[in-house]
Amino acid sequence: MRFRYRAYMGGPDPLADEGPPPREAVRAAGELRALITDALSDRESSEAEAALLSAAEEALGRYGAGERSAVEEVDTVALGGLLGSEGRERLDRWDEADHGLTPRELRRLGEVALAEIEAAPSVRGGDHRGGSGHAGEPTGASVPHDGLDRPLDPLSTLRAAMVRRAAEGDLAGVNGTPLRTDDLRYAETEPTGAAVVCLLVDLSHSMTTRGLHEAATRTALALHTLVRTRRAEDRMLVIGFGDRAREMTPAELVEHDWRRVPGTNLQHALHLARAHLRRHRGLRPVIMVVTDGEPTAHLGEDGDARFAWPPTPRTVGVTTAELDAALAEGAELTFFLLADDPRLRAFRGLLERRRGVRVVDADAEVLGPLVVGRYLDGEG
Numbered sequence: 001m002r003f004r005y006r007a008y009m010g011g012p013d014p015l016a017d018e019g020p021p022p023r024e025a026v027r028a029a030g031e032l033r034a035l036i037t038d039a040l041s042d043r044e045s046s047e048a049e050a051a052l053l054s055a056a057e058e059a060l061g062r063y064g065a066g067e068r069s070a071v072e073e074v075d076t077v078a079l080g081g082l083l084g085s086e087g088r089e090r091l092d093r094w095d096e097a098d099h100g101l102t103p104r105e106l107r108r109l110g111e112v113a114l115a116e117i118e119a120a121p122s123v124r125g126g127d128h129r130g131g132s133g134h135a136g137e138p139t140g141a142s143v144p145h146d147g148l149d150r151p152l153d154p155l156s157t158l159r160a161a162m163v164r165r166a167a168e169g170d171l172a173g174v175n176g177t178p179l180r181t182d183d184l185r186y187a188e189t190e191p192t193g194a195a196v197v198c199l200l201v202d203l204s205h206s207m208t209t210r211g212l213h214e215a216a217t218r219t220a221l222a223l224h225t226l227v228r229t230r231r232a233e234d235r236m237l238v239i240g241f242g243d244r245a246r247e248m249t250p251a252e253l254v255e256h257d258w259r260r261v262p263g264t265n266l267q268h269a270l271h272l273a274r275a276h277l278r279r280h281r282g283l284r285p286v287i288m289v290v291t292d293g294e295p296t297a298h299l300g301e302d303g304d305a306r307f308a309w310p311p312t313p314r315t316v317g318v319t320t321a322e323l324d325a326a327l328a329e330g331a332e333l334t335f336f337l338l339a340d341d342p343r344l345r346a347f348r349g350l351l352e353r354r355r356g357v358r359v360v361d362a363d364a365e366v367l368g369p370l371v372v373g374r375y376l377d378g379e380g
Contacts, residue, residue: 020066025097032090033060035083045082052078071098106251110225113218113368120369142185156185194233196280197375198273199223202291202338203242203256204264212338215364216290217253219371224250226372235283237276241269243297243305247276263297263307267315270322271299277331285331288371290362292338294347295319310343320350327356334358334374336367 021029036057039045045053056074063070076095080088142156161183199220207213220238227236240248240256243263248256266289277285297307298315308315326333335351337344337359351357362370 021063021068021071022097025094026064028090028094028097029060029063032087032094033057033064035087035090036060036079039083039087049082053082068098106221106254107225109254110221110228110250113222114225114372116218117222117368117372120366142187144182144185151187153185153187157183160185194231194235195284195286196235196237196277197223197227197286198237198239198276198288199371200239200241200245200266200269200273200287200289200291201248201253202264202289202293203240203261204293205261207292207338210292210339212292212364212367215367217256219290219368220253221250222368223372223375226375235276235280237273239269239272239276241265243307244299245269245272247272262309263305264291264293264295265297265299265305266291266295267298267319267322268305270319270326274322274326274329274331277326277329285326285329286375287326287331287333288374289333289335290338290367290371291335292344294343316350323351323354323357327354332356332358334360336360336362336370338362338364338367 033056036053040050040053040057052075056079059070059073076091080091083090142153157179161179164180164183165178201216201220203213207216224236224238227234238248238250238253239245240253242261242265244265245268269289270287273287277287294311295315296309296311297305298318300306306312306315323333333356335348335357337348340361348359351359358374360370360374
């Protein structure tokens with residue numbers, strides 16, 4: 001079931017004061033509980049089986065009432081064996097719906113990660129709060145309330161409320177509040193004197209085998225929290241890259257299962273980063289790359305990933321082309337290299353031959369302070 005972050009973060013569980021279960025997870029738990037109730041009444045079970053079913057039924061009842069920690073009391077393996085294929089399907093549905101973090105839990109993880117990093121001596125001291133970040137031109141997009149002084153966007157607010165009521169089956173708004181505070185949308189403006197920051201995180205399996213994935217995730221959470229709470233005029237994007245790259249929210253990065261997918265597609269990640277920089281022209285462009293390996297994959301002309309180890313000249317060539325294009329567009333590029341093997345040293349040499357690229361040696365212990373320190377050192 002839902003991953004517990006005590007081992008992930010180390011020390012006290014930052015999610016001990018957790019929020020209620022997601023609505024979809026409560027619905028899935030109710031369906032599972034109904035199946036268990038039917039099983040208790042329709043079948044003859046051994047005393048041990050009946051006890052297991054009864055305990056699961058009781059725990060699911062408390063879960064549905066808002067006690068999210070009750071999830072840990074359900075023996076999902078044994079329960080799936082008793083309930084058969086239908087039970088396993090409902091367990092999977094519940095697991096998928098419950099796995100996500102609530103916004104409050106995600107904020108708490110980011111706050112803890114940032115506090116740990118700021119306690120490190122290598123992080124630049126002082127107050128890193130920026131300006132208000134709302135004195136730019138309208139972008140045409142709308143955003144939820146983010147603490148900044150933005151004008152209300154009534155059309156986007158109405159659209160958000162209608163989408164929410166449609167999902168609840170209450171288009172007329174008769175069964176609940178027609179408009180909620182979380183429906184409100186505000187006109188986004190492009191701030192001035194700010195940075196657009198892309199953090200590229202290597203998702204390859206070697207990051208897991210070397211014990212680096214947790215440090216990379218904590219670093220991304222801390223940086224995102226820092227930008228959100230103190231540099232709200234900056235624009236930050238996390239891009240994860242394995243065999244191919246994709247834009248990721250902090251929640252998606254935390255929940256990433258680090259499957260054994262081969263490939264370190266830095267070319268695709270840089271391509272996505274450049275697109276994000278172009279969406280925010282006029283801001284100081286910053287790209288920071290966290291990786292433990294050389295590029296071993298790229299996208300072919302058909303859009304499919306091409307993987308090879310050692311990397312082919314084609315992979316090196318297209319990756320270098322994306323790197324040079326980013327530099328030509330004025331991006332400040334920093335690579336945080338988390339290993340020191342011969343092939344990565346060769347890639348390091350390629351990077352160091354390019355004016356405008358900074359290369360930093362790092363490990364799991366110092367990655368967060370180095371990345372956050374580099375971000376703060378570049379503030380204008």
